[in-house]
Amino acid sequence: MPETSTLESRTEPATATAFAEIVRTASEPDPVPAVHPFRLKALPGGLIRNARPRQWVKNVLVLAAPGAAGMLTHAAVLRQVGIVFVLFCAAASAIYFLNDAMDVEADRAHPTKCHRPIASGVVPLPVAYLCAALLAGGAITGALLLCNTPTAIALGCYLVMQLLYCTGLKHILVVDLAFVTSGFLIRAMIGGLAAGIQLSQWFLITTGFAALFMVAAKRYSELVSMGDKAANSRKLLAQYSDSYLRFVWQASAAVTVLSYCLWSSDHTVGADVALRQISVLPFVFAILRYAIFADRGAAEAPENVALKDRPLLMLGAIWAGLYGFSVLGTA
Structure with missing residues (x-):
């Protein structure tokens, strides 16, 4: 009889402890996905994904002004618009790298953004900032060499405004809407500026x-x-x-x-x-x-x-x- 009591006294605390652990685990929020260790082989793919090629469809707006003017049938205009499209893709990707690097902690708390290359650790922060600088510098240089001064100024304004947006203005009511909207408007204008079309x-x-x-x-x-x-x-x-x-x-x-x-x-x-x-x-x-x-x-x-x-x-x-x-x- 004493042996049975001893066995029960040992079993009941263990059972209670296990039950408490189950309740505690079930009540805890889902953990934030862990940051992956850096792997050099995964870096190229991560850089491409962070440049967000799918978002480049927005840059088709550079066709808007020449299209509205009926100038897309001119070979010279198409050439300039094609160049501007590539340059704007580079500039936009620079902002994506910068924004994701600065918002890395907030992205890790998001159910889908936590899988972005920078938030998940595939692309290290120093590499992200370097890519942002190279892409932005290359876009401005390309606009000066291959297009004209108004195009370079418009592209520079886009980069400066997006930089201000990323570094603080995105936290101000209404101002954030205005700055994001301006990015689309500059896209629509810049094709006309490159082709010398009056807007x-x-x-x-x-x-x-x-x-x-x-x-x-x-x-x-x-x-x-x-x-x-x-x-x-x-x-x-x-x-x-x-x-x-x-x-x-x-x-x-x-x-x-x-x-x-x-x-x-x-x-x-x-x-x-x-x-x-x-x-x-x-x-x-x-x-x-x-x-x-x-x-x-x-x-x-x-x-x-x-x-x-x-x-x-x-x-x-x-x-x-x-x-x-x-x-x-x-x-």
Whole structure:
């Protein structure tokens, strides 16, 4: 009998300890993924991934100004736009390296950004900063040698503004929206600057507010998808409300539609006004289609929405065809 009591007294504490360990483990939050040890073989792939080739689709906007002017059929213009596209890809990748290096701790707290090459340790911080400097310097030098001074100035302004954004301005309400929007606007302008094309005021207004629409929808989607953990990835999201960001993207969408309607009726821009007025229909429906993803909080990656949604691609193709035919006869 004493032996049985002794056995029970030894078993009960062990069982209680095991049960307590299970409860403690279940109640703990999921650990942040561990940083991988540096491996030289993985570095080239990590550098390419951190340059974000998928994001380069945004730089197709350098075609916007020459396309709006009907100048894409000129070989010299196409050559300049092609050069600017490559240079802007280099400049944008420089900012990606810099931003990821500075946000490494916040990215490690994000459920998907923690897998980025810098956050996961595949690309060391010193290498990231070196790549940012080389890409930025190469982009400016290339613009001076292969394009013209206005192009180099615009590219330099983009890099300076993005540097200011990364080093602190991204934490200021509304200012962050303005700086990200300006990046898209400079993309849309720089192709025209490189080709020596005069930029229309309607082109600038429409492009600027369309960019603000997408940026605000992106922030809104980040806030909705991350919920209470949004501030862990982007501190400023804790200060925004979903109702405010919804107001911004709705208002900017309305201004985009209005400005394009006015642009399509402008008789001073040298285009087939009738065709361009018809192009308002696919343009407006494309905005409405994109707004579906914004409303659902699914516009966190604008490039994915633009490239993967077939109805949106079809509307974009119809709009491009109508607008292209409207300017080809007067270019």
